Amino acid sequence: MEVxxxxxxxxxxxxxxxxxLRQSLRRLGFHEVDGVRVGKHLQISLAEDNTERxxxxxxxxxxxxxxxxxxxxYQVRMKEELS
Amino acid sequence: xxxxASAASGRAxxxxxxxSFAVVVFPGSNCDRDCYHVIREVLRRPVCYVAxxxxxxxxxxxxxxxxxxxxGDYLRAGALAARSPVMGAIRDFAAGGGLVLGICNGxxxxxxxxxxxxxxxxxxxxxxxxxxxxxxxxxxxxxxxxDCKPNQVLRMPIAHYEGNFRPPxxxxxxxxxxxxLFCGRIVxxxxxxxxxxxxxxxxxxxxxxxxAVSNREGNVLGxxxxxxxxxxxxxxxxxxxxxxxxxxxxxxEDGYE
Numbered sequence: 001m002e003v004x005x006x007x008x009x010x011x012x013x014x015x016x017x018x019x020x021l022r023q024s025l026r027r028l029g030f031h032e033v034d035g036v037r038v039g040k041h042l043q044i045s046l047a048e049d050n051t052e053r054x055x056x057x058x059x060x061x062x063x064x065x066x067x068x069x070x071x072x073x074y075q076v077r078m079k080e081e082l083s
Numbered sequence: 084x085x086x087x088a089s090a091a092s093g094r095a096x097x098x099x100x101x102x103s104f105a106v107v108v109f110p111g112s113n114c115d116r117d118c119y120h121v122i123r124e125v126l127r128r129p130v131c132y133v134a135x136x137x138x139x140x141x142x143x144x145x146x147x148x149x150x151x152x153x154x155g156d157y158l159r160a161g162a163l164a165a166r167s168p169v170m171g172a173i174r175d176f177a178a179g180g181g182l183v184l185g186i187c188n189g190x191x192x193x194x195x196x197x198x199x200x201x202x203x204x205x206x207x208x209x210x211x212x213x214x215x216x217x218x219x220x221x222x223x224x225x226x227x228x229x230d231c232k233p234n235q236v237l238r239m240p241i242a243h244y245e246g247n248f249r250p251p252x253x254x255x256x257x258x259x260x261x262x263x264l265f266c267g268r269i270v271x272x273x274x275x276x277x278x279x280x281x282x283x284x285x286x287x288x289x290x291x292x293x294x295a296v297s298n299r300e301g302n303v304l305g306x307x308x309x310x311x312x313x314x315x316x317x318x319x320x321x322x323x324x325x326x327x328x329x330x331x332x333x334x335x336e337d338g339y340e
Contacts, residue, residue, distance in 0.1 A: 012252075013204070013249070014204075014207065014288070016205060016206075016207045016209050017207070017209060018203065020209060038132075057317065064166075065158070065162065065163075065166060066158070068159055068162070068195065070194075070201060070202040070204055070249065070251050071202045071204060071249060071252075077258065
């Protein structure tokens with residue numbers, strides 16, 4: 001089963017990379033860009049057929065390693081939820 | 084701090100044995116030999132290496148987690164090192180009052196491990212910064228700073244991409260007023276050569292200009308500047324010795340209590 005994990009800086013945490021991209025996009029003529037937040041997208045293959053079990057395991061992975069709760073939030077999406 | 088680190092430790096060796104050190108080596112550590120060199124050749128104290136995969140650490144009095152790029156800084160700086168076997172032993176060691184010094188990547192690892200509060204984010208300038216800075220000592224009541232005078236300014240080099248310290252979110256996000264809520268102790272702040280703390284002297288955007296932080300008990304310290312790179316006169320600076328000498332002095336005087 002394929003699971004996607006999205007990790008992003010929490011709201012309110014300064015994202016200098018996103019801010020730099022926002023400025024670059026506006027310089028390129030994308031004046032409507034108000035803000036950019038940069039995150040990570042991890043695709044994880046699990047030897048697991050049960051969707052809910054796979055989701056819980058992926059959430060546990062985020063808690064244990066993939067996200068840092070001090071500065072980051074995470075979202076777990078099953079592959080079928082993305083299409 | 085006379086009280087808590089020693090009281091918590093109960094680790095005081097008999098007065099015959101010199102203070103001993105271990106330097107942790109992760110894949111990608113690159114300041115391990117510098118630390119080893121300073122302890123052995125400058126402080127002249129016993130020191131050994133301990134590998135990342137070891138589930139136990141030798142019977143030493145202080146563990147140093149050196150700088151570098153452990154595990155290639157994959158995921159987040161320090162994240163993978165924090166979950167390696169040796170860190171379980173170091174967590175127990177620290178819980179028993181053992182002295183733990185994390186330098187640069189070592190500071191990042193200690194935050195990722197939860198031994199220190201907060202996190203180290205990418206520098207606001209989005210650049211790797213490698214230069215000399217000044218750090219004002221804010222707390223001389225730790226085993227790492229007791230050889231310093233209050234507000235003493237140390238000149239030390241930094242070399243990092245992720246040194247932008249941020250406290251835990253529930254403890255205020257950015258305002259100086261939130262320092263009262265901070266569950267660690269601010270031990271050092273970036274400052275001007277004269278000791279003035281301002282945005283101009285803050286190289287990386289760190290909250291409250293934090294350069295060094297300890298836990299409440301004072302036995303675990305993380306710092307972004309590299310004391311091991313400035314502990315000999317031939318390196319054009321020896322202020323780092325204040326940190327190492329403090330440790331030895333604390334051990335020899337208070338550590339026996």
